[in-house]
Amino acid sequence: MLAGIELSAAENEFVAIVGPTGCGKSTLFHILAGLVMPTAGAVHLDGRDITGSTGNVAYMMQKDLLLDWRRVLDNVALGPELAGEPRAAARARAKALLPVFGLDGFDDFYPSALSGGMRQRAALMRTFLCNKSLLLLDEPFSSLDALTRAGLHEWLQKVCADFPRTVLLITHDPEEAVLLADRIYVLTRRPATVKGIVEVDLPRPRDHDTVGDPRFAELKRRVLDLVWEERSE
DSSP states (O other), X not given: OBOSOOOOOOTTOEEEEEOOTTSSHHHHHHHHTTSSOOSSOOOEETTEEOXXXXXXXXXXXXXXXXXXXXXXXXHHTHHHHHTTOOHHHHHHHHHHHTTTTTOTTOTTOOGGGSOHHHHHHHHHHHHHTTXXXXXXXXXXXXXSOHHHHHXXXXXXXXXXXXXXXXXXXXXXXXXHHHHHOSEEEEEXXXXXXXXXXXXXXXXXXXXXXXXXXXXXXXXXXXXXXXXXXXXXX
């Protein structure tokens, strides 16, 4: 349940959303993707009202949702195919980008043969190939071990630099939010509204060394303070 949430993202901005479990973060994404109709308010993208309309954003949910019976190349090309792109063209475009997404040589593999990190790369590649200006990422790294997650954080920043998109990321990890985002919205408990906004002015790219920067620690503390204030109220 949501209560008067207002948030915005500029072109090619990376925005993270942090909030208590069950506050409505995924519901918010469902509304942005047009899968749920809000009882009030509107969703605008590039000046257009897209409230209740699907097909305007690329949405990666928590699970990778790769199709076990399709090889990697066919999985990552699925989004463009569903959008109406000819299968041969979608596969050719996808194959050319496999090296960028760390999947070179794995085009004929089935998902069951991939590591967790590689499955997430494939799912993210499928999301990017949808060619939408807005990407919704719902806790894409939450199921991964710390080392794999750290590697994907650095890799995602490079991909976003090479293929600019506006990104909204849901995460429960304040450190992940500060590492990846330009701006962080912290939500309240259900019904969710905006508790506070933290601007992240750290230079990019951000890596393992950034975590040791005192400025990083301060930003993380500000996010944690907002989260803990909400939990203690």
